[in-house]
Amino acid sequence: MRTVIRLLFFISTAVLFGIPAYACDMGEQALKELISVSTYDDALARISDPACLGDREAEGKKAQGDKVIREGNPLVNRFNDLTPDTKEVTSRATAVTSALKALADYTEKEISINSQPSTWRALTRDIQNMNTQWSAITPDKSTQTVENIAAEFKVNKWEHITKADGGEIVLDGQKFYLLAKTCEDKKQPCPAFESQRDLIRVVNLMAQLARYASYDSLAKHLHEAEVELQRWETYRSKGQHQYIWELWLNGQNMGEDLCPKDKGTGIQRGFCAVPTSQWIVLHPEAGLRWSHSAQQSGDLKPALIVELFGKYSWEWDAAPNQSSMTNRLGASLVAAYTNEPSGNKWSYGPMFHFGDGYNVAFTRSGSGTWGLLLNLNIADRYFGGTQKIDSYLKCLNKPNFGQLLQGQNFCN
Amino acid sequence: MAKHQVFLVHGMGSFEKDWSLGIQRQLKEIYASYPKVKSFGLVDDIEFAEITYNDVFEKWRRQWKKDATDASKAATMLGIDTGLAQTLIDLGGAASGNSFFQTHILDVVMYRFIKPMSEEVCQSVHQQILSRLNSAPQNGIPPWSVIAHSLGTAVTNDTLHAMFSQPDADGKLLSNNYAPWYLFMVANVSKILWNKGGDFYSSKVHPHVKNTEGMCYKYCNFHHELDPFTLIDPFSPPDYWFPNNTNDLKFYIDVKIDKDDIKELNIHSLSHYLSHPSINAPIIRTLAQDWDGVIESADFSTAQRNWQKNKLIPAALQKAQADLAAYVLSAQSPWNDLVTKLKTYRDAVLTVGINPRDGESK
Numbered sequence: 052m053r054t055v056i057r058l059l060f061f062i063s064t065a066v067l068f069g070i071p072a073y074a075c076d077m078g079e080q081a082l083k084e085l086i087s088v089s090t091y092d093d094a095l096a097r098i099s100d101p102a103c104l105g106d107r108e109a110e111g112k113k114a115q116g117d118k119v120i121r122e123g124n125p126l127v128n129r130f131n132d133l134t135p136d137t138k139e140v141t142s143r144a145t146a147v148t149s150a151l152k153a154l155a156d157y158t159e160k161e162i163s164i165n166s167q168p169s170t171w172r173a174l175t176r177d178i179q180n181m182n183t184q185w186s187a188i189t190p191d192k193s194t195q196t197v198e199n200i201a202a203e204f205k206v207n208k209w210e211h212i213t214k215a216d217g218g219e220i221v222l223d224g225q226k227f228y229l230l231a232k233t234c235e236d237k238k239q240p241c242p243a244f245e246s247q248r249d250l251i252r253v254v255n256l257m258a259q260l261a262r263y264a265s266y267d268s269l270a271k272h273l274h275e276a277e278v279e280l281q282r283w284e285t286y287r288s289k290g291q292h293q294y295i296w297e298l299w300l301n302g303q304n305m306g307e308d309l310c311p312k313d314k315g316t317g318i319q320r321g322f323c324a325v326p327t328s329q330w331i332v333l334h335p336e337a338g339l340r341w342s343h344s345a346q347q348s349g350d351l352k353p354a355l356i357v358e359l360f361g362k363y364s365w366e367w368d369a370a371p372n373q374s375s376m377t378n379r380l381g382a383s384l385v386a387a388y389t390n391e392p393s394g395n396k397w398s399y400g401p402m403f404h405f406g407d408g409y410n411v412a413f414t415r416s417g418s419g420t421w422g423l424l425l426n427l428n429i430a431d432r433y434f435g436g437t438q439k440i441d442s443y444l445k446c447l448n449k450p451n452f453g454q455l456l457q458g459q460n461f462c463n
Numbered sequence: 464m465a466k467h468q469v470f471l472v473h474g475m476g477s478f479e480k481d482w483s484l485g486i487q488r489q490l491k492e493i494y495a496s497y498p499k500v501k502s503f504g505l506v507d508d509i510e511f512a513e514i515t516y517n518d519v520f521e522k523w524r525r526q527w528k529k530d531a532t533d534a535s536k537a538a539t540m541l542g543i544d545t546g547l548a549q550t551l552i553d554l555g556g557a558a559s560g561n562s563f564f565q566t567h568i569l570d571v572v573m574y575r576f577i578k579p580m581s582e583e584v585c586q587s588v589h590q591q592i593l594s595r596l597n598s599a600p601q602n603g604i605p606p607w608s609v610i611a612h613s614l615g616t617a618v619t620n621d622t623l624h625a626m627f628s629q630p631d632a633d634g635k636l637l638s639n640n641y642a643p644w645y646l647f648m649v650a651n652v653s654k655i656l657w658n659k660g661g662d663f664y665s666s667k668v669h670p671h672v673k674n675t676e677g678m679c680y681k682y683c684n685f686h687h688e689l690d691p692f693t694l695i696d697p698f699s700p701p702d703y704w705f706p707n708n709t710n711d712l713k714f715y716i717d718v719k720i721d722k723d724d725i726k727e728l729n730i731h732s733l734s735h736y737l738s739h740p741s742i743n744a745p746i747i748r749t750l751a752q753d754w755d756g757v758i759e760s761a762d763f764s765t766a767q768r769n770w771q772k773n774k775l776i777p778a779a780l781q782k783a784q785a786d787l788a789a790y791v792l793s794a795q796s797p798w799n800d801l802v803t804k805l806k807t808y809r810d811a812v813l814t815v816g817i818n819p820r821d822g823e824s825k
Binding site for chain 1: 465466467502503505508522523526527530531533534536537538540541542543547548551552554555573576577578579580582583585586587589590593594596597600601602603604605606624625626628629630631632633635637638639640641642644659660661662665666671680713751752753754755756757
């Protein structure tokens with residue numbers, strides 16, 4: 052009676068307001084409503100979408116008075132119960148075996164109940180064969196063994212039921228058509244429709260199970276992608292900063308050690324590993340120069356440093372900080388321009404890179420004056436880290452180098 | 464189970480979070496106009512997932528800008544305004560501005576020629592896709608597909624090739640159980656931007672027959688007869704993509720929009736492409752698992768008629784066609800010519816049309 056009332060309500064709503072959109076659901080009531088405004092065959096095509104297994108939450112538990120009842124399809128509920136989230140490879144193998152057994156038990160029963168016994172029989176054999184492989188996995192078997200068997204559980208045998216080929220699927224070596232025509236008369240029950248609907252549900256669950264079985268592959272690749280992405284971030288922000296021409300040059304220098312190629316096709320295989328070295332070429336940056344000459348005591352002056360050519364290298368740290376740089380070292384040849392009492396002048400010398408982006412250079416001008424150059428990272432450290440170049444350049448003439456190294460903040 | 468995930472991958476430009484909301488709205492509105500698609504609630508089975516990679520270009524640009532600004536301030540204090548040092552500072556800052564060249568064309572050039580950048584972009588897209596799939600329960604990881612546009616087609620192509628040819632620490636590839644179902648490549652420029660060596664068409668990214676090697680169930684290539692970007696080096700798969708005795712249309716479709724079908728000069732925009740029934744209908748039919756009948760022939764004809772009613776009137780159409788013809792270049796053209804022409808084209812079209820920026824920020 053309740054069903055009839057709902058159906059009448061639905062039809063009147065459809066007449067008054069146009070046909071409403073159906074939530075994708077393989078539940079009995081939703082199917083009746085769907086068939087009432089379409090055909091058995093269209094309804095079948097509609098619910099062949101894997102999402103039509105139903106949403107996990109919608110099929111979850113529903114409180115009814117003091118009792119908690121399960122909604123949704125019992126087979127799907129059982130499948131969900133047997134395949135929980137897990138990080139343990141052996142637990143996953145056990146779950147897959149249990150789910151395969153549950154599906155095989157279900158399909159075996161359907162052989163005698165349903166209207167398409169040959170299809171159900173072939174499906175049962177295929178599931179049982181898969182179950183035989185998985186049942187051979189005992190708890191002492193290695194992760195490698197589980198992964199090898201999982202690799203043979205291929206989803207493309209099970210998924211992608213398409214109207215274009217009538218829902219063709221090969222089961223136990225024979226072709227079957229899960230979207231083959233069923234019944235024209237919507238007023239009569241249609242056993243073929245019911246059988247094909249239930250077959251599609253099982254086939255979609257098998258596709259889900261194939262993905263579940265190979266989940267560790269997804270998890271591993273995701274973890275490695277996260278590490279590599281973070282390394283690229285580190286490469287940009289914690290390596291020696293690169294201008295566009297340096298980035299291009301360093302990209303040209305990424306050879307097969309970082310970007311291996313497939314020998315057959317000559318195409319790069321996978322992603323390039325993030326480099327562990329970089330060339331520095333014609334890199335201008337602001338810095339500070341502490342100079343000392345016979346005529347004047349030491350003080351700090353703004354400097355423009357141009358790193359002419361150099362190299363910087365590092366290693367990637369071990370887990371858990373795999374995206375951190377360690378053993379960072381580098382050297383370059385620099386030219387530095389500063390204002391000196393004797394006039395503006397260029398000085399030249401080596402620069403050394405160490406630690407967390409700290410650069411120090413020793414340069415000598417044409418007049419023989421030696422100077423010590425610091426990059427802004429190292430200057431920032433002694434000025435409190437947040438100082439901007441324009442503000443601390445203004446107070447550069449105030450401190451002497453000794454005071455600077457003592458960590459005094461002169462700009463406040 | 465989670466719904467079919469359809470990743471939306473943007474083209475060149477300043478795209479930020481939520482860039483795709485307008486595109487999603489457009490697609491939902493279009494699909495609501497097809498009676499059967501609407502009444503069957505098919506769009507409810509799809510979940511759009513936005514991919515953004517422009518942040519990679521943006522972070523480099525910001526860093527160049529800061530470094531060049533700092534160096535420039537030091538140079539100013541020291542009175543340097545000429546010579547090699549100043550030239551280098553100017554060059555360092557040149558790639559970091561907000562002009563169209565710096566945020567659009569340069570992105571394409573950088574993607575093609577600067578490996579660290581293209582690798583980081585692809586790794587970012589790789590991570591976003593896997594992360595999204597991994598957010599579903601392990602027993603409900605959904606199928607997924609991609610709608611990519613312009614530069615995004617190259618990014619998608621390169622990412623997918625790398626994703627499924629990348630060995631993990633144990634030397635194992637990502638399981639094919641996580642391969643995409645369908646690739647919808649809109650204004651496909653993946654061939655000209657390919658920088659991974661060998662024969663482009665021999666990459667992992669091609670459709671497959673069930674139980675044979677391949678990347679996806681169907682590859683859909685969409686282009687406009689006058690789109691200057693797709694004419695440079697058109698996407699045209701070789702015969703070996705299609706094994707004997709297979710129905711090509713089942714695995715691959717190529718839709719070319721006619722030169723007379725122009726609603727606005729910016730025929731390259733994703734929204735212009737998606738508005739056309741010859742593009743949006745195959746997408747939803749394919750997403751409904753190759754169910755052609757989900758859009759009845761009569762409904763498709765109505766959609767086509769409605770679209771044709773709103774296209775440019777003959778005089779404006781002729782002018783647009785002449786304008787577009789002037790931008791056409793071939794793959795043999797030098798890159799600086801390509802860049803100049805494409806910049807001129809984009810300058811001309813960005814200010815006109817229904818949604819010429821496809822959701823990018825200005």
